[in-house]
Amino acid sequence: MKKAIHYINQFFAGIGGEDTADYKPEIREGAIGPALALSSMLNAEITHTVICGDNYMGSNTDEAIKEILSFLEDKEFDIFIAGPAFQAGRYGVACGNICKAVKERFNVPVLTSMNEENPGVEMFKKDMYVFKGGKSAAKLKDDVKVIASFANKILNGEKTGSADKEGFFPRGIRAQVWLESGKTGAERGVEMLIKKLNGLPFESELPIPKQDRVPVATPIADLSKAKIAIMTTGGIVPVNNPDRIQSASATRWGRYDISNVDKLESGVYKTIHAGFDPAAADADPNVIMPVDAMKTYLKEGKFGALHDYFYSTVGTGTTQAEAMRMAKEIIIKLEEDKVDAVIMTST
Amino acid sequence: MKLEIGNFLIKDVIFGEKTMFNNGILTINKEEAIAFIKEDEHITDVDIVIAKPGENTRIVPVKEAVEPRIRPDGRAVFPGVTGDIEMAGSGRVHALKGCSVLGVGMHYGSFGDGLIDMGGEGAKYTLFSQLINICIVADTDEEFERFEQQKKNTAIRMASHKFAEYLGATVKDKEPEEVEVFELDPVIKRTEEVNKLPSVVLVMQPQSQMEALGYNDEVYGWDMNKYVPSxxxxxxxxDGALISGSFMPCSSKWSTYDFQNFPTIKELYKEHGKSINFLGVIMSNLNVALEQKKRSAIFVAQMAKSLGADGAIVTEEGYGNPDADYILCLAALEDVGVKTVGISNECTGRDGASQPLVTLDVKANALVSTGNVSQLIELSPADKVIGELQALARDGLSGGWSYDEILGPSVREDGSIIMENNAMFCGDMIAGWSPKTMKEF
Structure with a gap:
């Protein structure tokens, strides 16, 4: 039989309320409190229960996590479940923190449950399965049932469903599914329009998410002293594409030394971008990566220095998440070389 | 305007003595058919292979799909493409239902080409696994683009259109088993019952973003890059006024077969006179520069408003950059008081965590999602390959790759494959077929 470990606070362990919230971490054999309800529905044995006071976890988080992880080092377990935490804010955050640490350290599935009002939801829903729970312990049985049915799917190696079907908060991950109804896009579209035209409620299949806006940077005070770097998503690379940057859906980037050239020569550089007609860029790579213009401006003293490298990747089909990761990697290099500003060219 | 599509249901396609249709069986004289296709001197080598639903067969690189049709009155099936330019959309056309002509590269693929699995796990990713596919497997003399990632694929695509008409000729003088009738009265001459219903337009954005000509969708044989909405x-x-091009990552593509059978048009027809007054289609396009995108959105919004549309469905043949045209158009329509629904796919990345469309606008509050272009798909080897499997990895198909440090190449030694949905032939079925949606996980 598979094995599970459960995390609860001092209150649900029956130790006490607010007066005992400083209770230090402890591990006990077997199931305690809510785990008793859970164990009757779970296809796994709850071998241990970890208990920790909410205040202790809140004010000594690193220490508490370290102690708990040390309890788990010699234990075998297939899944880790915390809570449910209902509306209890500190308990919710504690469940999130310990689940996150356990997932990172032991790479086992971690599950918890909270009410939508619990601040832990916003903090942790992208890191783990946080199930939509009731407001108080009166909903314990229902909440535990939802967790157990999902946990059993994981334990049995079965396919799990979407957030709305399984009852967890969306983790910001969108994937395609085949509708059981078999209803086509055309049918859904026309039906949605008729509802909208008649003022009836309808549900968009793509709710527009909150926008991730980058604040505009402060201007450079003195351009004559500034070091400028140039960068492109237009796929300009040395002709042999040494970093094997993909022509679409790129996950790689490269940087190429331009300290000794006045411009990018055709035949030495080219574009590997698959989203536009490459003829003009191959004939003159500077139309995308304007090394020629930047060198001229440099000689004219329009700015202080040109960074020794240009940076390149491909933008077509490249996901926003991959783009952000690559940017973070590139920023380290730019900061090392004390670059003040970047000119980014697109296509 | 009244169009009758006379349907002949195809039960089987076989090779035989005489090219003919009889009792649901389409027989093709292969030798004659090959000779017909070779009349185009650019086709240097060609074979015809039939692929049937359920077979463990993989077809790649697929460039085009066309439903075989003929017009009994002698007009071209694709006016301005396979014959003289004349108005389409009225009179009678005969169609061989349940099959399609596929244009397949004998060796080389390109960015917009796709893959079809006729059976097994892979079959669910494309509509074309459900059809009997008559594959033109050809090589051409188009040396200028043989090793280019972007190919016009002109010879193979044109062969598909012509061959579809050639096969359609088998039912030219026959009586169809069923006749579908599509008829709309002129916009300002409709009955009172129809006029009092909310009026709706369909805004189509076919792919036209390649500034070099010859890669884009065409309307009456006209490259839609040089076009403003009409x-x-x-x-x-x-009825064949539009043909598909050769540019868009394949799962987002509308093949010519899609245009000929456009499910969203058929669905709007179904509701016409019942719950809506279907005014017609505003045929837009997709553009490169922001000014061009805005210009098209202005044309669309003005036309919808002037026609008196209360609602619009907007649908794009693409993802990524074209999302800007799509969202701009939806917002422009909402701004002039036309209620909108959008139909398109998403690109949320292999991990599903990326922003689903390139641009977003809260005005686009009613969207239908038909799939994720970047979903990873792993499929076991097929017994038979039509075309050349290596094309998926070697030739820069939008959903294939020759090298990846984690995933390895798209095509493995044993013939199994790993790819992005991007390269599934018309896989996101944006024309309206898609039984897929996107869910949060």
């Missing part, structure tokens, strides 16, 4: 009768779309 009002069209939906019958023209169903």
């Amino acid at each position: 009002f069209m009768n939906p019958n023209e779309v169903l």
